[in-house]
Amino acid sequence: MEKLTDEVYESLQEILFTEEQIQVKVKELGKIISRDYQNKNPIFVGILKGVFFFMADLLRAVTINCEVDFMAVSTYNNQEQFKGVVRIVKDLDIPIQGRHVIFVEDVIDTGLTINYLLRNLRDRNPKSLEVCTIFNKPAHRLIEIPVKYNGFDLPDRFVIGYGLDHNEKYRNIPFIGLLKAEKIHSP
Numbered sequence: 001m002e003k004l005t006d007e008v009y010e011s012l013q014e015i016l017f018t019e020e021q022i023q024v025k026v027k028e029l030g031k032i033i034s035r036d037y038q039n040k041n042p043i044f045v046g047i048l049k050g051v052f053f054f055m056a057d058l059l060r061a062v063t064i065n066c067e068v069d070f071m072a073v074s075t076y077n078n079q080e081q082f083k084g085v086v087r088i089v090k091d092l093d094i095p096i097q098g099r100h101v102i103f104v105e106d107v108i109d110t111g112l113t114i115n116y117l118l119r120n121l122r123d124r125n126p127k128s129l130e131v132c133t134i135f136n137k138p139a140h141r142l143i144e145i146p147v148k149y150n151g152f153d154l155p156d157r158f159v160i161g162y163g164l165d166h167n168e169k170y171r172n173i174p175f176i177g178l179l180k181a182e183k184i185h186s187p
């Protein structure tokens with residue numbers, strides 16, 4: 001907490017999970033994944049930018065051989081007919097055919113984005129494909145997503161921190177919290 005200046009702290013309404021709680025959970029996930037993927041050299045795949053904080057912590061908690069790659073996408077947020085459709089603006093560098101893939105997410109909300117990307121990855125014929133997310137909002141799901149590794153369930157509220165942003169801000173907060181109502185929608 002002492003890392004935050006008042007400028008940041010004043011935007012927060014409530015802390016949902018502390019830095020320590022998150023770090024403990026990430027280490028647990030790293031341990032479980034290391035056990036499940038021994039001798040499988042998995043590829044961790046993430047979507048920029050939100051996931052890179054979690055990815056960095058998770059990979060340092062993983063104790064087996066592994067690789068990491070990122071994609072970048074743009075969504076069509078305001079156009080109803082494109083709901084759940086994303087455009088890949090940076091594809092993976094590593095071919096995933098025949099490989100064990102772990103799709104890493106920061107938060108799964110409606111599930112529409114990840115559903116689209118999982119279908120895209122599945123078409124490339126990986127040997128296996130599982131999902132690992134640090135935050136999950138099950139109450140807001142529009143489509144069922146099989147989540148093998150789950151960090152924390154969150155209420156159906158807008159949260160920030162640990163990679164999650166509001167208008168690109170607050171990603172650097174080391175815990176997860178609720179933004180004050182008056183800060184939502186203001187740039």
Ligand code: IMP
Nearest residue numbers: 108109110111112113157158159164165
């Ligand atoms: P979905 O397609 O609704 O599952 O959208 C997931 C994406 O929306 C995440 O990868 C985030 O980028 C963003 N998102 C969803 N909920 C939140 C939130 O509470 N705070 C910040 N970003 C969020």
Ligand code: MG
Nearest residue numbers: 047050051106
């Ligand atoms: Mg994201």
